[in-house]
Amino acid sequence: MNDKLLNTIAARDVKVGGLIGRRIELTWQNNLLAINWERDFLAPFLAKNSDAGAYIGLGKSLDGLVRLAAHTGDGRLLARRQQVLDTLLPAQEADGYLGIYRPADRAIPTWDAHEQAYVLMALVVDWQLFRQERSLASAQRLGRWLVSRIPSTALHLVGKRTWQGQVSFLSRQLVLTGLDRALLALYRATGEPSLLDYCVETLRVAEWDQPIVEGRFGPIEGHVYCFLSHCLAQLDLFEITGDRRLLAQTRRALEYLRDGRALVISGTNGITECWHSDQTGTGDIGETCSVAYLIRLLSHQLQIEGDGWYGDWMERSIYNALFAAQSPDGRRLSYYVPLEGERHYWDRDTYCCPGNFRRIIGELPEMIAYRQADGVMVNLYTESDITTALANGTPLVLRQHTDYPHSGQVRLDVEPARPARFAVRLRRPAWCTEFVVAVNGETVSPIGGPHFLAISSEWRPGDRVTLAMPMPWRLVRGFRKQVGKVAAMRGPQLFCRATPSDSATEFRADDIAANLSLMEFPDPGGRATYFACADSPLMTDDELFPQGIGLSQGLRRSDSEGEDHRH
Ligand SMILES: [Zn+2]
Numbered sequence: 001m002n003d004k005l006l007n008t009i010a011a012r013d014v015k016v017g018g019l020i021g022r023r024i025e026l027t028w029q030n031n032l033l034a035i036n037w038e039r040d041f042l043a044p045f046l047a048k049n050s051d052a053g054a055y056i057g058l059g060k061s062l063d064g065l066v067r068l069a070a071h072t073g074d075g076r077l078l079a080r081r082q083q084v085l086d087t088l089l090p091a092q093e094a095d096g097y098l099g100i101y102r103p104a105d106r107a108i109p110t111w112d113a114h115e116q117a118y119v120l121m122a123l124v125v126d127w128q129l130f131r132q133e134r135s136l137a138s139a140q141r142l143g144r145w146l147v148s149r150i151p152s153t154a155l156h157l158v159g160k161r162t163w164q165g166q167v168s169f170l171s172r173q174l175v176l177t178g179l180d181r182a183l184l185a186l187y188r189a190t191g192e193p194s195l196l197d198y199c200v201e202t203l204r205v206a207e208w209d210q211p212i213v214e215g216r217f218g219p220i221e222g223h224v225y226c227f228l229s230h231c232l233a234q235l236d237l238f239e240i241t242g243d244r245r246l247l248a249q250t251r252r253a254l255e256y257l258r259d260g261r262a263l264v265i266s267g268t269n270g271i272t273e274c275w276h277s278d279q280t281g282t283g284d285i286g287e288t289c290s291v292a293y294l295i296r297l298l299s300h301q302l303q304i305e306g307d308g309w310y311g312d313w314m315e316r317s318i319y320n321a322l323f324a325a326q327s328p329d330g331r332r333l334s335y336y337v338p339l340e341g342e343r344h345y346w347d348r349d350t351y352c353c354p355g356n357f358r359r360i361i362g363e364l365p366e367m368i369a370y371r372q373a374d375g376v377m378v379n380l381y382t383e384s385d386i387t388t389a390l391a392n393g394t395p396l397v398l399r400q401h402t403d404y405p406h407s408g409q410v411r412l413d414v415e416p417a418r419p420a421r422f423a424v425r426l427r428r429p430a431w432c433t434e435f436v437v438a439v440n441g442e443t444v445s446p447i448g449g450p451h452f453l454a455i456s457s458e459w460r461p462g463d464r465v466t467l468a469m470p471m472p473w474r475l476v477r478g479f480r481k482q483v484g485k486v487a488a489m490r491g492p493q494l495f496c497r498a499t500p501s502d503s504a505t506e507f508r509a510d511d512i513a514a515n516l517s518l519m520e521f522p523d524p525g526g527r528a529t530y531f532a533c534a535d536s537p538l539m540t541d542d543e544l545f546p547q548g549i550g551l552s553q554g555l556r557r558s559d560s561e562g563e564d565h566r567h
Helices: 018-032 037-047 058-072 075-091 112-130 133-149 179-190 193-202 224-241 244-258 288-305 309-324 352-367 509-515
Strands: 014-016 157-161 167-171 369-372 375-378 384-389 395-402 409-416 420-427 436-439 452-459 463-468 473-477 486-490 493-496
Touching (some): 014 352, 018 075, 018 309, 037 058, 037 075, 058 352, 075 112, 133 193, 179 193, 179 224, 224 288, 375 395, 409 420
Antiparallel strands (some): 157 167, 420 452, 473 486
């Protein structure tokens, strides 16, 4: 196995408060405990009579349930996890099938492999977190079914019965999204070589080198979520083989978003689920699945490369695009969140986006801080309490006291069980022009790169680090379709207005706090992110983008429009 520079700290050992903690709590209290698992999720797995084309997304939601049960230790969540498994596992057929389709429709058409791949992944996660052998045994039987029933790569397109009753086609990459990662996770849990062989030789995980394709047409090749998921499968394989060529597709996607300036200001991408780079802000922008996968990919990339710049991007996407997908009470979730125009919540608890939202929320506790060979790295600033150990085994508690992102004042208590020499690395956010660090009240000059500062010291129980990161308003210049307008940001957060931008008059920047009636972007009342503004010293370019770089190479553009497949 190939070690990463940064390693995760189990969510069970992390307590999260602040805005991130609140979003996590809303997700499990008002969503995971409120949804009807029996009727909406489990019944189709018991009946097994769904038509080709049906999709539930049980595995994604179960993954979130299992993770949050382990993270919180809450009795109701633990009981719900147990109930779901007690119903689901007996529904597995003798040959290992654990899906919703009638026999004639299995394996090839549409979402059968996708649905079951995520069930498999959730069962492996359950085994990792709770060590219940029945989950792993069920995952192994399901893995054998998938490996024996998914046809070889010769089949490029698979049929789909659309909602209108017509048959169209979807790319194989799209309908098999998640299968590679699930089988690699099962391989890592069991060491069963045939699983790795299948991923390498049949799914050809290492050889996948699809270009970025913009627009939605035909079998949907430029699907953001699908693309990022296959990137993650390559990073999973990289952890097994150490072959750095497996990092190339991830670099291609992130360069397209950054150097190609395709990322939209809320930290997402995609229109009707497919890549776009013209900065369109209306309509079906930023599928929640793709936001979840982008955050996950950035976290993996941060762990592999150790560059805090990925953390800057993570907080942009988490505080804005991801949190905007959740209603203020946590009950409803969005499929898309446009920058301009009316916001809508998804009318169901099932399907891809709600499930992928629940999953990534279950992973957020592991993105606050990471372990390193020589210490720890703090990535996300939020009220939190983390229990871990140094490489030499010395127990360490890291406690953040802060109201971030409302202010940039953070107190970090560093509590090794006994005095120990190690490094505490702190992400310096790209939006932050002044970063003042003190240890036990004395200002220090940490060393490090532009995105990271490290304090190497002998740390003792009771040591306190304080950070001051002033958060002035900034007016971020739009470009392409948003040229001539600005968006208001403060720290990692994007703000917006309740009135459409076409009714906007020009604003003086010094009026910003008093007169703009700004709300946080995740507020469902938001209708306008970009607005016209008189020239102002607060105007700046988006700090996430390097200057003066045009569209990335290798971009293929589609001029034909496709059908309306969601997924
Ligand atoms: Zn989705």
